[in-house]
Amino acid sequence: MADTVLYEVSDGLATITLNRPEAMNALNIATKVALREAVRSAAEDDAVRAVLLTAAGERAFCVGQDLKEHIGLLAQDRETGSGQTMSTVKEHYNPVVRAIAGMPKPVVAGVNGVAAGAGFGLALAADYRVVADTAAFNTSFAGVALTADSGMSWTLPRVVGPGRAADLLLFPRSIKAQEAYELGIANRLVPVGELHAEAEKVARALAEGPTVAYAAIKEAVAYGFSHTLSETLDKEDELQTRAGSSEDHVIAVQAFVNKEKPKYLGR
Numbered sequence: 001m002a003d004t005v006l007y008e009v010s011d012g013l014a015t016i017t018l019n020r021p022e023a024m025n026a027l028n029i030a031t032k033v034a035l036r037e038a039v040r041s042a043a044e045d046d047a048v049r050a051v052l053l054t055a056a057g058e059r060a061f062c063v064g065q066d067l068k069e070h071i072g073l074l075a076q077d078r079e080t081g082s083g084q085t086m087s088t089v090k091e092h093y094n095p096v097v098r099a100i101a102g103m104p105k106p107v108v109a110g111v112n113g114v115a116a117g118a119g120f121g122l123a124l125a126a127d128y129r130v131v132a133d134t135a136a137f138n139t140s141f142a143g144v145a146l147t148a149d150s151g152m153s154w155t156l157p158r159v160v161g162p163g164r165a166a167d168l169l170l171f172p173r174s175i176k177a178q179e180a181y182e183l184g185i186a187n188r189l190v191p192v193g194e195l196h197a198e199a200e201k202v203a204r205a206l207a208e209g210p211t212v213a214y215a216a217i218k219e220a221v222a223y224g225f226s227h228t229l230s231e232t233l234d235k236e237d238e239l240q241t242r243a244g245s246s247e248d249h250v251i252a253v254q255a256f257v258n259k260e261k262p263k264y265l266g267r
Helices: 029-044 067-080 085-102 118-125 152-160 162-170 177-183 192-207 211-224 229-244 247-257
Strands: 005-010 013-018 050-055 060-062 107-111 114-116 128-132 136-138 188-190
Touching (some): 005 029, 013 192, 029 050, 050 060, 050 192, 060 107, 060 118, 107 118, 107 192, 114 118, 118 136, 118 152, 128 177, 128 192, 136 177, 152 162, 177 188, 188 192, 211 229
Parallel strands (some): 050 107, 060 114, 107 128, 114 136
Antiparallel strands (some): 005 013
16 A cells, blocks of 8 residues: 555554645545555455544644645646546545445544545544544535535534534534534544544454444444334344344353453454
C-alpha cells in the first residue's frame, strides 16, 4: 500500500491510518486506492476482529477530496470530454464505504481533527466514533456545488434525523466537537492529546470481544432501518440463532456462572 495509508494488524486489531498530514489527509487518487485496498484487506482477514480508522497529525482526520488534484482532473475532462473525474465515487468512495459498513466486525473511527466532505462520510460509515475535543465536522459538498457521496445521504439522516441532515447538507457549516457529541455524531469525546490512545483502547476492547455477536448487532441495526418490525423480528431470530451457536456464547455463559471474565475466541 502507498505510504499515504498505513496498515497494521496486531492482536486482532487492524489499524488503518490516513497519512497525508501535510495535506490535511485529503484524498488524492493514490490515497483512495490505498484506502480501498486497506479496508478490503481488513474485511477479508479472519485474523482481524476489529478495525481502527484514524489519521496522522492533529489538524485533520480527512478533509475529503483533494481539490488541488481534482481541479486538474476536471480540466483534463473538459479537454478530452471523457468525464472520468467523477468516476471516483464508483471506483473509490463506494467500495470503501461498503467495506467499512458491511464488514462483519466493528469499525472505530478515531477523529483527531477536521472531518469534511468524504472525510465526514468515512467517519459516519464507522460503527463508533471517538472524537477529539478540537475536531469539527462539515458536510462541505454543497459548498463546491456537489451532492453528498461516501454514503452520507444514507448515514447522516440516520444519525441526526432527516430534518437536521437536510439543514447540514444544504447549508454546510463547521460542527464543533461538543455539538457533534450532542447530535450523536461523536460517540465519545476526549481531549485531543488522548485521542489516539482512547480510540485504540476502544478498538482493542472490541477486538477482544464476541466477534460473532458484534457482527450480528451491526447487521441487525442496518437491517432494521429499512424493514418492517415483523421483518426485523425475523431477522433478529436468525441472527440470535447464529450468535447463540457461537463458541463465544458458551464461553460467556460459563464465565457468568463462574463469576469470571470471559476470554473470547472471536468465533
